[in-house]
Amino acid sequence: MKRLLLTTAATLSVSAAFTLSAQAESLTLCWAAWDPANALVELSKDFEAASGHTMNFEFVPWPNFADRMLNELNSGGKLCDLMIGDSQWIGGAAESGHYVKLNDFFDANAITMDAFVPATVTGYSEWPKNTPNYWSLPAFGDVVGWTYRKDWFERPEIAAEFKEKYGRDLVAPATFAELRDIAEFFQGREIDGKTVYGASIYTERGSEGITMGAMDVLYSFGFKYENPEKPYEMEGFVNSPGAVAGLEFYKSLYDCCTLPGSSNAYMGEGIDAYKSGQVALQMNFAFTWPGFEVDPNVGGGKTGYLVNPAGPDGERFAQLGGQGISVVAYSEKQDAALEYIKWFAQPDVQAKWWSMGGFSCLRAVVEDPSFASSQPYAQTFLDSMAIVKDFWAEPAYATLLQDTQKRFHDYVVAGTGTAQEALDGLVADWTVTFEDEGKL
Amino acid sequence: MTDTIPASRPIRRRIRALSDRSIAWLFVAPTIFLLLAVNIFPLIWTIRLSFTDFRANRPNREVEWVGLENYRRILTDPDIWNTMQVTAHFLVWTIALQVLIGFTLAWLINRKFRGNDLWTTLIVLPMMLSPAVVGNFWTFFYQPQIGLFNYVVSFFSGVDPSSFTMIGSVTLAPWAIIIVDTWMWSPFVMLICLAGLRSIPDYIYEAAEIDRASKWRQFWTITVPMVLPFLMLAVLFRGIENFKMFDLVVQLTGGGPGSTTELASINLKREAFEKWRTGYSSAFAVILFVTVFGLASIYVKALNKVKDR
Numbered sequence: 001m002k003r004l005l006l007t008t009a010a011t012l013s014v015s016a017a018f019t020l021s022a023q024a025e026s027l028t029l030c031w032a033a034w035d036p037a038n039a040l041v042e043l044s045k046d047f048e049a050a051s052g053h054t055m056n057f058e059f060v061p062w063p064n065f066a067d068r069m070l071n072e073l074n075s076g077g078k079l080c081d082l083m084i085g086d087s088q089w090i091g092g093a094a095e096s097g098h099y100v101k102l103n104d105f106f107d108a109n110a111i112t113m114d115a116f117v118p119a120t121v122t123g124y125s126e127w128p129k130n131t132p133n134y135w136s137l138p139a140f141g142d143v144v145g146w147t148y149r150k151d152w153f154e155r156p157e158i159a160a161e162f163k164e165k166y167g168r169d170l171v172a173p174a175t176f177a178e179l180r181d182i183a184e185f186f187q188g189r190e191i192d193g194k195t196v197y198g199a200s201i202y203t204e205r206g207s208e209g210i211t212m213g214a215m216d217v218l219y220s221f222g223f224k225y226e227n228p229e230k231p232y233e234m235e236g237f238v239n240s241p242g243a244v245a246g247l248e249f250y251k252s253l254y255d256c257c258t259l260p261g262s263s264n265a266y267m268g269e270g271i272d273a274y275k276s277g278q279v280a281l282q283m284n285f286a287f288t289w290p291g292f293e294v295d296p297n298v299g300g301g302k303t304g305y306l307v308n309p310a311g312p313d314g315e316r317f318a319q320l321g322g323q324g325i326s327v328v329a330y331s332e333k334q335d336a337a338l339e340y341i342k343w344f345a346q347p348d349v350q351a352k353w354w355s356m357g358g359f360s361c362l363r364a365v366v367e368d369p370s371f372a373s374s375q376p377y378a379q380t381f382l383d384s385m386a387i388v389k390d391f392w393a394e395p396a397y398a399t400l401l402q403d404t405q406k407r408f409h410d411y412v413v414a415g416t417g418t419a420q421e422a423l424d425g426l427v428a429d430w431t432v433t434f435e436d437e438g439k440l
Numbered sequence: 441m442t443d444t445i446p447a448s449r450p451i452r453r454r455i456r457a458l459s460d461r462s463i464a465w466l467f468v469a470p471t472i473f474l475l476l477a478v479n480i481f482p483l484i485w486t487i488r489l490s491f492t493d494f495r496a497n498r499p500n501r502e503v504e505w506v507g508l509e510n511y512r513r514i515l516t517d518p519d520i521w522n523t524m525q526v527t528a529h530f531l532v533w534t535i536a537l538q539v540l541i542g543f544t545l546a547w548l549i550n551r552k553f554r555g556n557d558l559w560t561t562l563i564v565l566p567m568m569l570s571p572a573v574v575g576n577f578w579t580f581f582y583q584p585q586i587g588l589f590n591y592v593v594s595f596f597s598g599v600d601p602s603s604f605t606m607i608g609s610v611t612l613a614p615w616a617i618i619i620v621d622t623w624m625w626s627p628f629v630m631l632i633c634l635a636g637l638r639s640i641p642d643y644i645y646e647a648a649e650i651d652r653a654s655k656w657r658q659f660w661t662i663t664v665p666m667v668l669p670f671l672m673l674a675v676l677f678r679g680i681e682n683f684k685m686f687d688l689v690v691q692l693t694g695g696g697p698g699s700t701t702e703l704a705s706i707n708l709k710r711e712a713f714e715k716w717r718t719g720y721s722s723a724f725a726v727i728l729f730v731t732v733f734g735l736a737s738i739y740v741k742a743l744n745k746v747k748d749r
Contacts, residue, residue, distance in 0.1 A: 011691060067713060067714070070497060074496060074497045074499060076499075090596055092497065092498070095498075095500075096497070096498055096499065096500055096501075096642065140592040174475075195602075204694075205694045205695060205697075205698075206694045206695075239452060259580075259585075260603075260605050260607045260608075261583055261584040261585065261586060261607070261608055262601045262608070263605065263607065263608030263696060263697045264607075264608070264693070264694055264696055264697075314669075398497065398714060398716050399715040399716065399717060402710055402714045402715045403715075404520075406698075406699065407701075409696055409697065409698050410698035410699055411698075412694070413608070413696060413697040413698055413700025414610050414697040414699070414700055415610065416610075416698050416699075428491035
């Protein structure tokens with residue numbers, strides 16, 4: 001009751017504050033077209049009611065999202081007042097002046113970054129990294145993890161056959177080696193009269209797919225972007241023996257255990273393969289998990305959620321996804337856009353955001369004692385967010401990303417050259433880019 | 441009202457006084473202006489950018505003049521030569537197959553038979569579709585588990601349909617894009633050849649019949665030479681189109697697996713709008729333009745010679 005009163009009082013006071021704001025504006029928020037965006041449309045109705053502003057949305061499908069939105073920002077377009085941009089854009093957006101710096105706004109409105117999960121602050125808000133310069137508010141936490149068919153794992157005949165073959169129980173894998181064994185075991189197996197396959201992994205060439213997937217594995221094998229002691233020194237870190245082993249592992253997983261025709265698969269293809277019951281394991285971002293829970297084929301307890309398994313030396317990391325929300329510097333309605341961010345940062349709004357399928361980054365939400373049991377995947381999400389690493393967020397990230405896409409796809413999918421050659425080539429490509437940038 | 445009447449008279453008089461040449465320029469000027477604005481100016485701008493390290497996604501970054509560095513990098517980049525090889529493979533095979541199939545279809549359609557018009561309409565249907573749509577539905581045809589193509593191959597060869605993947609295999613993917621382009625554009629070659637075949641007067645064949653020339657000889661000494669200029673025109677159109685082929689292949693394979701089907705235009709798009717190396721990609725675009733323009737000029741000269749024969 002006390003909580004209800006407090007929430008009501010807070011809502012009323014915020015409503016009053018917004019009602020007093022100068023004039024009602026029509027704001028446009030730009031993001032990717034996916035399930036969380038639909039949830040945000042619903043959530044934003046509360047903001048419209050409280051503030052009197054009208055919210056419009058521009059959602060672009062993921063494969064075209066970066067192209068479309070970066071063009072918008074680079075051309076100084078006024079379409080978007082608020083942008084939920086990808087984490088890797090932060091360096092370029094900050095240095096090119098596309099985003100409004102939010103430090104003063106945060107200070108004036110008592111919004112502290114300590115209130116958010118540290119990895120999301122570093123990943124989505126800071127530029128330069130690890131400095132208190134904030135360009136966005138963490139909006140949607142995301143991370144690559146795995147789902148598996150718990151119902152298949154629990155079938156006595158399958159479990160017995162697995163135990164006989166591998167000498168251990170068929171349970172969620174703790175290491176990548178175990179994961180491959182399981183994928184191999186299910187590859188081509190007949191289940192309920194249908195041929196199923198081992199795993200769905202990221203192999204997409206056009207945007208960022210294979211990089212997100214391979215990096216998700218490589219981190220736990222010892223891959224590092226640079227010498228921690230000497231920035232931009234990549235030789236021996238990007239192409240370390242561990243990184244080479246990691247890339248070889250990813251290729252072996254692609255060769256042995258994926259479903260036919262998955263040479264260009266990303267999030268959507270993974271969802272389709274998993275929901276249609278074609279694969280036992282699936283690599284995908286956490287945002288897909290709420291959809292599985294309500295799916296008639298794989299929901300209702302049939303799906304298990306898994307933090308990235310450990311590499312050969314026990315190291316365990318995961319690829320960060322997710323985005324922060326920023327105010328576009330070219331917007332003529334920046335005050336109203338900042339009002340939205342202020343509203344969005346409130347704990348009760350963040351709690352509602354999580355309940356609607358949005359992955360909140362607010363510690364008050366994710367560290368609440370009831371959070372872990374609020375959804376079957378909540379604990380996996382929390383554990384995964386604690387071990388994240390992200391791709392370069394440099395202003396030249398697009399060039400660095402496309403070089404990686406090419407090197408990885410050439411080796412993993414097309415089978416050109418060796419893993420060592422692919423990573424040596426990547427060091428060479430990235431070196432040229434950083435030289436062009438004047439950083440080497 | 442009264443003021444405007446005297447004012448309009450001198451204008452009319454002035455227009456009447458214009459020479460034919462001036463009037464011609466007056467009509468042509470808007471088109472020339474449009475051409476300059478949308479073709480010539482961007483071309484000159486692109487050439488200028490090709491000597492810089494400009495990046496369109498970093499408008500605030502200082503732009504440096506790099507001279508011929510972009511051209512040197514491109515011409516010594518093995519990846520660029522790989523895309524040129526892939527483009528040449530695609531170009532040669534699509535044109536060869538389209539000429540063969542298009543001419544054969546035209547030759548068959550040119551014969552008088554029942555349902556001729558219906559067959560012509562059915563055959564030209566693929567070229568009326570959008571390349572993006574064609575690319576999209578052929579990805580389903582090529583799908584190893586549910587794809588029609590794999591089932592047809594399986595029906596005739598007995599191999600398991602899911603045992604091969606057309607767009608995921610390094611060996612098969614280059615042929616996958618050739619098959620689709622040939623399916624889509626052979627009707628275009630057919631239409632042009634049909635126009636050529638129908639332009640041959642019947643009396644030439646009648647004279648050949650009187651001279652007791654065999655059908656085979658008539659084909660090689662009358663049909664082929666008289667259709668050749670049309671055929672060469674079709675090759676020119678298809679050559680230019682396929683040199684800059686983008687949409688169909690992007691939808692089908694995205695340039696993959698790896699870089700197996702990465703045509704020059706796909707590579708150019710990646711450099712320009714994904715890596716945002718605007719200066720570098722401008723240099724690549726200039727090289728491609730010079731290549732197409734040079735080859736097309738030589739070809740047009742050859743075509744004119746054939747026509748004059």
